[in-house]
Amino acid sequence: MIRIYNTLSREKEIFKAITPKKVNMYVCGPTVYNYIHIGNARSAIAFDVVRRYLEYRGYDVKYVSNFTDVDDKIINRAREEGVDEMTIANKYATAFDEDTLPLNIRPASVRSRATEVIPDIITFVQDLVTKGYAYESQGDVYFRAKKFHGYGILAHQDLAEMEANAAGRLNDEEMTRKEDPIDFAVWKASHSEEEISWQSPWGKGRPGWHIECSVMSQKYLANTLDIHGGGIDLAFPHHTNEMAQSEARTGQKFVNYWMHNGFVNVNNEKMSKSLGNFTTLHDMLANYDDPMTIRYFLATTQYRRPINYSSETLEQARGALDRIRTGYRNLLFRMDNAVVGSDSTIEDEIKQHVRDFEFAMDDDFNTPNALASVFELVTLANTYTDENEVKKATAELLLESISTMMGIFGVDGLADRSELTTEQKSLLEARVVARQMHNFELSDQLRNQLRDLGISVEDTATGQRWKHER
Ligand SMILES: [Zn+2]
Structure with a gap:
């Protein structure tokens, strides 16, 4: 039984899918006017973990997300760079795909761009006007917020407060166009020939x-969604x-479970351009050699809690992930001389840790508690590796359990040697050959060379083992 914290009720609720074993899930994507920042990456990862866990639990998940590819920020950026809006949008949509790939963020089932659904948007707005929920004013179309019963309840906002805030933000011109300061635009008139626009019943404009x-979400999923996610902002x-x-x-009810992820702070401060700590994923990937550590770092904090990003917290994540990788790899080394059979007491222990993992994830995706179970398994792997005899089926179950759970966090390739440089790899291989030839002088030399490159090597009865020294 999975429980999800619903922002609307402010309670953890038992998750019940509309259609048994199917989940319709919509997550807001970025505005493609720049490289995504670490906060956007966190959101994409948080909901990727939710998706992966629901699939692990047997649900067929349809995951829809968007690119906002027409908006003031894009128009301004295009003007600054002297290109058209679509050049900007295409550039950063491609960058999103390229940068999320090494972080193992699975592509959405459908990722649509705003400009691909303009006719649907116009029909939608027309329906709102027909029903009296929206009105045209000087080429703009506004939604009558107060006509909608319960406006603001999702974010637990007080109507009077919202009105005061809205009035404070508007200039006189906007005030004259709106019936009420809290009304919001569903369609915006175009004020310049150079801006991107579409023909509509209200003149040229954009959504x-x-x-x-x-x-x-209506077009690609349904009128009522199981889950809608995004950043708390x-x-x-x-x-x-x-x-x-x-x-x-x-x-009809729009969403059954509203899920919101927490912020990412940088060096304990809110990220902002004015503080100079604005961190894009693109730069992080360019300056850091292990994307799986970034993934691990962003996936293993409970999604509603804030994350503090700093070079220290990222290094801590790297150390923790290395412990898991080392335990996993050591067990893998022992597979070479494992004997047929199984150890039932060890297997019972493994299964208990898997159940604990599930119990934690069922509780509103409590990844830190779930991770504690993975570390229990790694400890078990380390002690089991030291035993005189390792049983094949048990070692396999242990390996599979660790990789499945880490896979839910989106961290894979635990034994992947791609984390080694070409030089490290060839030295390790040369050392295996040297030992086969009983050239121990050379093998010692190679060990020293590897140590200088941050790899420590240990010889065991079952062959050479290595790990990163940090
Ligand atoms: Zn959205």
């Missing part, structure tokens, strides 16, 4: 930001407005 997610206004638009149009 407001929030509308695309309402349209795509999206709860208001973005998700609040998505909810109002969608429910106003369909008269």
